[in-house]
Amino acid sequence: xxxxxxxxxxxxxxxxxxxxxSDTRKAAVVDPGGDIPRIxxxxxxxxxEVDKILLTHGHIDHAGATAELARTLDVPIIGPQREERFWxxxxxxxxxxxxxxxxxxxxxxRWLEDGDMVEIxxxxxxxxxxxxxxxxxxxxxxxxxxxxxxxxxxxxxxIGRTDFPxxxxxxxxxxxxxxxxxxxxxxxxxxxHGPQSTFGAERANNPYVGDGR
Numbered sequence: 001x002x003x004x005x006x007x008x009x010x011x012x013x014x015x016x017x018x019x020x021x022s023d024t025r026k027a028a029v030v031d032p033g034g035d036i037p038r039i040x041x042x043x044x045x046x047x048x049e050v051d052k053i054l055l056t057h058g059h060i061d062h063a064g065a066t067a068e069l070a071r072t073l074d075v076p077i078i079g080p081q082r083e084e085r086f087w088x089x090x091x092x093x094x095x096x097x098x099x100x101x102x103x104x105x106x107x108x109x110r111w112l113e114d115g116d117m118v119e120i121x122x123x124x125x126x127x128x129x130x131x132x133x134x135x136x137x138x139x140x141x142x143x144x145x146x147x148x149x150x151x152x153x154x155x156x157x158x159i160g161r162t163d164f165p166x167x168x169x170x171x172x173x174x175x176x177x178x179x180x181x182x183x184x185x186x187x188x189x190x191x192x193h194g195p196q197s198t199f200g201a202e203r204a205n206n207p208y209v210g211d212g213r
Contacts, residue, residue: 001022005017005046009065011099012193014193016039018042019149020046027046028051028052028120029043030149031062033064034061034064034065036068052077052120053075053077053078055078055084056138056149056152059087059094059134063088077106078118079108088106089105091105112127112138114128114138115127125140126140128141128180132162133172134167135166138151150191153175153176154176155194158206181199185200185203
């Protein structure tokens with residue numbers, strides 16, 4: 001079974017996630033944007049062994065602490081999709097633009113593509129390429145627990161911004177409707193910011209991608 005803990009990090013209150021297999025206690029950190037001591041404390045409290053870092057996309061509040069945390073834990077960086085190199089290469093510039101402490105650019109150990117699978121212990125997470133907010137954004141979906149980690153694609157009552165370079169509103173809406181909704185209304189999701197919700201609730205009520213739109 002996949003278990004998780006949400007760890008708010010950075011001044012943007014980004015939802016970094018700690019995911020782990022209840023049987024093996026193997027774990028992954030998803031989107032470590034900053035506040036490494038807080039992330040390390042959550043790992044220790046959960047009593048798990050992190051063996052990888054997963055990234056949904058390359059914005060600084062999601063990826064800023066990745067290089068340092070990967071060195072600290074001696075683990076590989078996996079994801080996002082390779083079109084996200086555009087944002088990862090600009091991490092140092094992003095840190096200055098948004099007033100973050102200096103960060104390092106990096107290249108993931110493994111780029112991901114739509115349909116790939118990522119293991120966390122005995123759990124297999126499906127990778128969905130969901131561009132629109134950024135070009136190489138990915139979502140992680142665990143069919144067993146009916147849980148998706150969606151980064152900045154979808155929020156409770158909203159969707160991701162598309163006014164950044166290489167963002168596109170129509171592409172984002174299509175990714176949500178064509179990639180996420182078919183997974184099922186019962187799927188609970190962890191967004192990049194704000195409270196959790198379900199795909200069913202968003203289909204019913206989201207003013208941007210609800211079924212009434």
